[in-house]
Amino acid sequence: MFTGIIQSLGKLKQEKNFLKIEILDKPFDIQIGDSIAVDGICLTVKEITNNQFKVDVSEETLKKTSLGEKSSINRIVNLEPALRISDRLGGHIVSGHIDGLGKVENVEKLKKSWLLSIRWQNKSFSKYIVEKGSICVNGISLTIAKSDNHGEIFTIAIIPHTWSNTNLKYLSIGDSVNLEGDALIKYVEKLLFFEKNKYVENLSEEISSDWLKENGWNK
Numbered sequence: 001m002f003t004g005i006i007q008s009l010g011k012l013k014q015e016k017n018f019l020k021i022e023i024l025d026k027p028f029d030i031q032i033g034d035s036i037a038v039d040g041i042c043l044t045v046k047e048i049t050n051n052q053f054k055v056d057v058s059e060e061t062l063k064k065t066s067l068g069e070k071s072s073i074n075r076i077v078n079l080e081p082a083l084r085i086s087d088r089l090g091g092h093i094v095s096g097h098i099d100g101l102g103k104v105e106n107v108e109k110l111k112k113s114w115l116l117s118i119r120w121q122n123k124s125f126s127k128y129i130v131e132k133g134s135i136c137v138n139g140i141s142l143t144i145a146k147s148d149n150h151g152e153i154f155t156i157a158i159i160p161h162t163w164s165n166t167n168l169k170y171l172s173i174g175d176s177v178n179l180e181g182d183a184l185i186k187y188v189e190k191l192l193f194f195e196k197n198k199y200v201e202n203l204s205e206e207i208s209s210d211w212l213k214e215n216g217w218n219k
Contacts, residue, residue, distance in 0.1 A: 002037045004091030004134075004141025006078045006166050010038070014071035015054075019043075021077065023051045028081050035082040035096070039167075040139030040178040041065055042082075042096025065098050066138075066176045076167045078139040091141025092134040093183050100125050102137070102179045104171050105153060114158040115145070116168065118177060126151030127189075128181030136180040140166055 008026040012019060021038060030036070030053060034045045043055040062068035070077065083089070102118040118137065120126050129135065129151030133144050140162065147154040163169050171177070 001083050002042070002080050002094040002096055002139070003083050003087070003089050004080070004094045004136050004139065006080055006140055008079045009165075009167060010077050010079045011074055012038070012067070012071050012077045013074050018046065018054050018056050019067065019071055020052055020054050021079070023053075023079065024076070027051060028079075030081065037078075037080040037082075037094070037096045037139045039066060039070070039077040040094070040096065040136055040180055041067060041098055064101075065178050066101065069176065076170055078166050080139055092136075094136050094139070094141065094180060095183055096139075097180065098178045099128070099181050100179055102177045104173050104175045104177065106173060107171060113160070114163055114168075115155055116158055116171070117153060117155045118179070119153045120151075120179065121176075123149075123152040125179070125181060128185050129154045130182075130185065133185070134182045136178075136182075138167060138177050140168070 007028050009024045010021040011024055012021055014020075019038075030045060030048060032045055032048060035042050036045055036053070036055070037043075038055070041061060043057060045053050046056055047054040057067060062071070101121045103121060104116065105119050106115070106117040108115040116137075126149070129144060129147045131144055131147055135142055135144055135154070135156065137156065142156045142158070142162075145155050145157045158168055
C-alpha cells in the first residue's frame with residue numbers, strides 16, 4: 001500500500017528481462033523484497049547496487065502501463081516506497097495497481113500553479129472521477145479540480161512543490177500517464193453492485209413458481 005507522496009525521482013532503463021532504476025535524489029531505505037511504486041506501479045525489488053535497484057516486470061505490465069515506452073528511452077519515473085504502519089497518510093490510499101492509461105490533453109502554466117488536463121484512454125474508467133476527489137497520476141496523489149464528458153477528461157491543479165519534485169514537469173501534450181482511481185470509490189461501487197444483485201435475486205425467488213407453490217398460490 002502507498003499514499004501517493006513521491007519520495008524520489010529515478011531513471012528507468014530496461015535490461016533483458018528486468019528493469020533497472022537509478023535513484024537520482026533523496027535516497028531512501030530499501031531492502032530486497034520491498035515493494036516500490038514506480039510511476040504508480042507496485043514492483044518488487046530483486047537486487048540492489050549502490051543507488052540502483054532492479055525489478056522484474058511482466059509483459060502485461062509493460063503493455064498496460066507507460067513503463068514499456070519509458071524503459072526504452074531512459075525516462076524519469078516517480079518513486080515511493082511502501083507505506084509503513086507508523087507513516088502519515090499524506091495523500092490517499094493507493095494500491096499500485098494501475099486501472100488504465102491517460103493522455104495529456106493540455107498543460108497550462110498559471111501564476112501560482114499549473115493545470116494538467118488528462119483524458120482516459122478507456123472511458124469506462126471515467127466513473128471513478130469525482131470533482132474534489134482523489135486520483136493517482138504516475139503514482140502521485142492529486143485532487144480533481146474539474147471534469148468534462150462525465151469524467152472522461154479531468155483537470156488537476158499542480159502546486160509548485162509537486163511540480164518541482166515529480167516527473168510531471170517533463171510532461172508534454174500527448175504523453176501517456178498511469179492512472180489509478182480512488183480505491184474507496186471502487187469498494188462502494190462493488191458494495192452497491194452486490195446489494196443490487198442480491199435484491200434482484202431475492203425478488204426473483206419471491207415470485208418464482210416454486211415460491212407460489214410453497215405459498216398455496218399455484219396448485
